[in-house]
Amino acid sequence: MEKPDKGLTWRFVTLAIGMFAIGTDSFVVAGILPSVAKDLDVDVPTSAELITAYALSYAILSPVVAAVAARVPRRLLLIGGLLVFIAGNIGTGLASGFEVALGFRVMAALGGAMFTPTAAGVVVALAGPERRGTALSILFGGLSAATALGSPIGTAISGFTDWRGTMIFVAAVGLVAAIAVSVALPSVPSPPAVTLKQRLSPVTDLRIALTLLLVLVGYSGLFVLYTYVSQIFAPATDGNGRTLAWLLFAWGIAAVVGNMTAGRLTDKYGNRVVINTAGVIAVAVFATTPWSSRHLATAFVAAMLWGACGWAMLVPIQHRLAGVNPAVAQMSISLSSSANYVGVSLAPVVGSFLLDHDVEMRYLGVPSAAIVVAGLLIGEAGHLLIRRKQRQAEAEADGGDTPAEGRAIAAR
Structure with a gap:
């Protein structure tokens, strides 16, 4: 029994790495807003719209993606979501203007919306009722760890480089997560299709x-x-x-x-x-x-x-x-x-x-x-x-x- 438990725990940790990347992206922007505002020639309240664009897009897209992609293999959806997330953050880091950066924040949110609900469903499916609470705590532990490590590290990186370096750092964390998921996570049966209304x-x-x-x-x-x-x-x-x-x-x-x-x-x-x-x-x-x-x-x-x-x-x-x-x-x-x-x-x-x-x-x-x-x-x-x-x-x-x-x- 011990070996299967360890294998499951590693799979949960693998998904938690993805949550860490997405959580870092959610929280790191607040620490670099003055730098973003100065570089993109907007005031700080306007630059804060980057946070709004990401969070609101994620909130709206999560249930929509879950319904539309109900029959897509879970592993493919997880890796695809992380790749979209990576592209969105690289695009943000290379953006020439505020409007372009705003568009790439929506792209990054789409990647997060593809990954997070899918990861939660996979964890529930793999864990079973007896380990569901522990599995979810590991998964969302990645999100809270992002506040402890990802966000301050990203903020510190902006002090050594600039805010663009921070966004590339977030993309790099997402790449690590994508590699880990592709290596460690087995195929997971897709759950029964659930409509958006349901x-x-x-x-x-x-x-x-x-x-x-x-x-x-x-x-x-x-x-x-x-x-x-x-x-x-x-x-x-x-x-x-x-x-x-x-x-x-x-x-x-x-x-x-x-x-x-x-x-x-x-x-x-x-x-x-x-x-x-x-x-x-x-x-x-x-x-x-x-x-x-x-x-x-x-x-x-x-x-x-x-x-x-x-x-x-x-x-x-x-x-x-x-x-x-x-x-x-x-x-x-x-x-x-x-x-x-x-x-x-x-x-x-x-x-x-x-x-x-x-x-x-x-x-x-x-x-x-x-x-x-x-x-x-x-x-x-x-x-x-x-x-x-x-x-x-x-x-x-x-x-x-x-x-x-x-x-x-x-x-x-």
Whole structure:
């Protein structure tokens, strides 16, 4: 039994490398926005549209690609997605103007949309029910590791070369992932074809819809600051790109720790406690950034709490989605990824709107905190609805059968 387990684990790690590349691409642009803006002759809020273009395209294309390419062999779709992703990042790095760079960001997002949902489905298929949680944690561990290593490394590279070097670095990581997948991953049977309408059907359940809205609103608030992280923490870093890279490294390490511990905490205390505790701490951190961003020591503390709490919320949210209706759990979790990216794509828009309406850069954390609070309130409404439905189901069940017990897990 040991050898097959090790083989499966290696395959999960192989896919996690791809997630690492895509995650690096998602987060690294925020750290190099001033350099991008200067080189492409636009202001920083305009250059932030590169983040919006990538995240929004990914969110829209993920369910569409999953439906259209349902019959494409999984291995081919994974490798093809990474190749498109690589081309999009090379194109961004060589772009002669802002509009060209924007187009290549959409191409990179298409590659990510081809890879990520497919990788999640492959992991679920290979792992089986008994190892599904572990397999998914390995896969999405690649995404959180991107915040700890990929993003700060990419930011540091821009300090030695320029932002174009950073994009080539991201493409190189994608190439490593493509080679690893082509070598290590066997052929995987394609799942039954699911239409786009079926993939979106979980949204008709108000409990799932409210949980997805929590993701969208909450992560929009969480990433408003990340979009302008180089400027908000400029007083603490003195505008030094290498110091910022260390700050992002601390943020990312804390994100990995938050992601790793969230599962155990959710199993012990329930998803509601973990979501709300992490969210409230993040709100407090954001509300105090006008002061914590002035000094390097307090900036590191704020960044680490922010990273840990932001990533600790993802696991319990997915836990809640899986428990609401296990029959559509995979589609619900896929939609949560899209909701996350919609929130991330809105963050630069929201930030730009606030800055245009006389909110000073250093006070941007205050309205961001208010947005996170709104997300938590939406999540609480979803939790109360889940509890009510669960009580109704228990009342109708014969002596607390297994389905009712399963629904009770989602209500915790």
